[in-house]
Structure formats: C-alpha cells, structure tokens
Amino acid sequence: MTKLLSEKNDDYGLDQMCDLAVKFYKAGYSEAKQVxxxxxxxxxxxxxxxxxxxxIMELYGVEGVLKVAELVGEILIENPDDYESSWRIDDFQKRNKQVDIYKELEKASLENEFIKVYYNSIQQNKWTLPRHRKIKRFTYELVKEKMESKRFGFLSSDRNNELTEVVVEKLANEFLTEKDNQKIELYLRFFSARKFPFDYTPIFKIANGRNPKNKRLVEYAIEALKHFKSDEIRQFAxxxxxxxxxxxxxxxxxxSNYKKGDFKLLTEVINRSDDYDYIHSIVFGIIExxxxxxxxxxxxPLELIYNKMNCGLHRIDIVxxxxxxxxxxxxxxxxxxxxxxxxxxxxxxxxKNGR
Known part of the structure; x- marks a missing residue:
C-alpha cells in the first residue's frame, strides 16, 4: 500500500497493486480503500x-464512478483531442443493475463541468463489441487471393487443413515451377501448416541453401520440413x-524426428544462455x-526452461x-x-481434486 501511493510509472505494477488493494479491502484491511x-x-x-x-469504481460504487468522471473530465478539457469511450461505464452498469449509472452521470453533469465533459464524451464514443463476420470458406481461390495480398499469417493458419488433397497438390505443383522468390516464400508459408504432398527433396534443398537477399526462404523451408520423418532431416537438424x-x-x-535421449541435447541448448530473448526464442520449438x-x-528440459522464463502463455503449455x-x-x-x-x-x- 505504501508503494502504491508513491509509485509513478510502473504501469503493470500499478494495475496489479490496485487489484491487490481491492482484495485487501475485501479481506478486512479497511485502510486499502483510502489508499x-x-x-x-x-x-x-x-x-x-x-x-x-x-x-475505485468497485470500492466506491456510484461515488467512485463520479470521481472517475470528474478527474477524467478535467484531463479531457486540458486535452481536447482526447476522448473517453463508454466501455468502463457499460461494464459497471452490467455489474450493477440496481442503479442507472447513466442517469446518475447525467444528473451530476448539470452541476459539474468536468463530469459534463466526461458524460458527453462517453455518449459520443459508445463502445460496442465487433460484429462477427462470416468466415469465407477456405478454397484454392482464397489461398491465391491471400498470396496476392501478402497475408502471411493467414497462409500458415491451421485452416489450410480444410483444403482437399487435390487442391493441395495443385498448389504444390505450382510451387515446384515457381521462379519468383517472393512467391516461393508464400508457398513455403502455406506448407509450414499443411504438409507438402510430394517428396520433401526440393524443400530440403532450399533449407540447406542460402537465403536470397531480404528473403526468409530458409526459415520457411525448415518450418515446412517439420512434417517429415527422415534420417537425412534428423541429421541435418x-x-x-x-x-x-x-x-x-x-x-x-x-x-517428427525426435529420438529417445534427445532431451540431453535440448537441455544443453537451454543451458547455453539465461538471456530472456534467447530463452523466449527456443521455447516454441521445445514445447512443439x-x-x-x-x-x-x-x-x-521443461523444468529448466520453466525456471528460466516468466511468460505465462508458455508456462501453461510447459505445466x-x-x-x-x-x-x-x-x-x-x-x-x-x-x-x-x-x-x-x-x-x-x-x-488437487484428482489427488
């Protein structure tokens, strides 16, 4: 609580301390509310x-909302190009159905210019959930369209598995005759998510070669090879x-080429460095x-990498x-x-329940 009062700029730390203060108050520490x-x-x-x-909204209810409106309204007056959306008030209303919070704000705005500015801003900037768009059926035409628009992430999506073998083979044949490195890169992105339907040799040749200037062919070729089990690929790896x-x-x-005992090599790889970026770069592959x-x-290896990183998204996979x-x-x-x-x-x- 002392740190919360004095801390200026640690954004995430401040958010967590405020959340903790609410929990402290609910647990009986009344002074947390005033802090x-x-x-x-x-x-x-x-x-x-x-x-x-x-x-402050949770601890003080309507009074807290009006306090927020007053202070934010004052900031908006000083920064006329800024605005406040309605999502916080809408969320408060959803959790407090016994009060009409918009009516309370409207009433307070008649006597307080700061609250009036805030109230007008949230009225003009209503927050709504984005509408669900109908997802296009995954087709050969859609893949080609995304290639033209360079939608890289889309090409390596798991949705590639929706395509028929006939379509995948058509794309594979196009890849084998393609000469433009930029387009080859796009095909490889596709085959990083959907296994190349023919022999892996042409992809292995790219993975074992050099990158053309400003291209990432080798990286994407390696990703495409992960679907193949082969002594040659294993030795290369x-x-x-x-x-x-x-x-x-x-x-x-x-x-696709892991063998018993490989954990020793992976453990050695993890032990090479404690650098955050290094650990974060290898964790994807270790988990996969x-x-x-x-x-x-x-x-x-998993316990070792668990103790070397603090990324929650990867930690859940490891655990x-x-x-x-x-x-x-x-x-x-x-x-x-x-x-x-x-x-x-x-x-x-x-x-715990299982035990």
Whole structure:
C-alpha cells in the first residue's frame, strides 16, 4: 500500500497493486480503500501514470464512478483531442443493475463541468463489441487471393487443413515451377501448416541453401520440413542444433524426428544462455517437440526452461506437458496455486481434486 501511493510509472505494477488493494479491502484491511482513493487523485499530477479506475469504481460504487468522471473530465478539457469511450461505464452498469449509472452521470453533469465533459464524451464514443463476420470458406481461390495480398499469417493458419488433397497438390505443383522468390516464400508459408504432398527433396534443398537477399526462404523451408520423418532431416537438424549459437529455427525439425535421449541435447541448448530473448526464442520449438512426442524425458528440459522464463502463455503449455507426462514435481505443483495465470490456477485445482 505504501508503494502504491508513491509509485509513478510502473504501469503493470500499478494495475496489479490496485487489484491487490481491492482484495485487501475485501479481506478486512479497511485502510486499502483510502489508499486507492489517494493514489487515484494523484493521476492529475505530472509524471504520475494513470491507474486505479476499475478499483475505485468497485470500492466506491456510484461515488467512485463520479470521481472517475470528474478527474477524467478535467484531463479531457486540458486535452481536447482526447476522448473517453463508454466501455468502463457499460461494464459497471452490467455489474450493477440496481442503479442507472447513466442517469446518475447525467444528473451530476448539470452541476459539474468536468463530469459534463466526461458524460458527453462517453455518449459520443459508445463502445460496442465487433460484429462477427462470416468466415469465407477456405478454397484454392482464397489461398491465391491471400498470396496476392501478402497475408502471411493467414497462409500458415491451421485452416489450410480444410483444403482437399487435390487442391493441395495443385498448389504444390505450382510451387515446384515457381521462379519468383517472393512467391516461393508464400508457398513455403502455406506448407509450414499443411504438409507438402510430394517428396520433401526440393524443400530440403532450399533449407540447406542460402537465403536470397531480404528473403526468409530458409526459415520457411525448415518450418515446412517439420512434417517429415527422415534420417537425412534428423541429421541435418542435429548438426545445426549443435553448431548454431541460437538453434531456434531448427528445433522444429525434431517434431517428427525426435529420438529417445534427445532431451540431453535440448537441455544443453537451454543451458547455453539465461538471456530472456534467447530463452523466449527456443521455447516454441521445445514445447512443439514434446507436444508431438509424449515422454517422461521431457521433465529435465521443461523444468529448466520453466525456471528460466516468466511468460505465462508458455508456462501453461510447459505445466500441462509435465502433468500429461506424469512428471510434474511437487515443487512446481505447489507454486501453481499462486500463479498469475488463471488457467494455471484452474489446472492446480483440477490436479488437487484428482489427488
């Protein structure tokens, strides 16, 4: 609470401290409510990051909403090009059906110019959920359209699996005759999600070659090769993983070519550095390998990378893999109860109930 009052710029830290203050108050620490109010008033001061909107609304109800409206309205007057959308008020209304919060704001706006500016702004900037657009059926024509518009992410989508084998073979034949490197790159993106239907040799040749200037053909060719099981591809992968300072791009090749004992090599790769960017670059491949190859051997490399990173999205994947392979340690299990990720805490409760 002391830190919340004095902290100026740690945006995520401030959000978490405000959320904690609400929990403290609900747990019986009455002084937390006043701390949130005092910190919220500092939002108007120079160098103080804005925080506490949701917290003060939850703690003070209608009074909190009016406090937010007054302070934000004052900021809007000083910054006429800025605006406030209605989503916070709409959310408050949804959770507090016993009060007409718009009527309360309208009434207060008659006597307070700051609240009036705020009220007008949320009326003019109504927040609505985006409408669901009808998804186009995945077809050969749609793939070609996305290639023309360079929609890279779309091309490597799992929706590629909706296409028939006939269509995939048609695209594969086009790829084999294509001369333009930019278009070859697009085809490889497609085949990173949908297995190339013919022999992998032409793709392997690209993966084993050099990139043309400003192109990423080698990277996408490697991604496309991950669907193939082959001694040649495995040896290529092992050599690159052993010799490259950062072998992140080559880890995916073990997805279809993992062998018993490879966990030792993966553990060595993880131990090469504690650098955040390095660890984050290799975690995708490590997870993908063990998702495709269930084994108790996953424990050592996954525990190691778990202890080296703080990304919640990857942590849930790591924990689930450890659990599914029956190698989740008691130490990590006990930590899950207090994890910042809701899905991990939910997994903790599931495991606990199972035990």
């Amino acid at each position: 949130v109010y005092k910190r919220f008033e500092k939002n108007i001061l120079e160098d103080y990051a804005f925080c506490g909107t949701e917290a 092992i050599n690159r993983i052993k010799t490259k300072k950062n072998p992140a791009d080559f880890l995916c090749l073990l997805v 390998i063990f998702e495709a190859n269930p084994t108790k051997e996953c424990q050592e 689930e893999l450890l659990y599914e392979n029956n190698v989740l340690s008691d130490k990590i299990f006990k930590e899950l109860e207090f994890d910042s990720e809701d899905r991990i805490r939910k997994l903790y409760r599931k495991i």
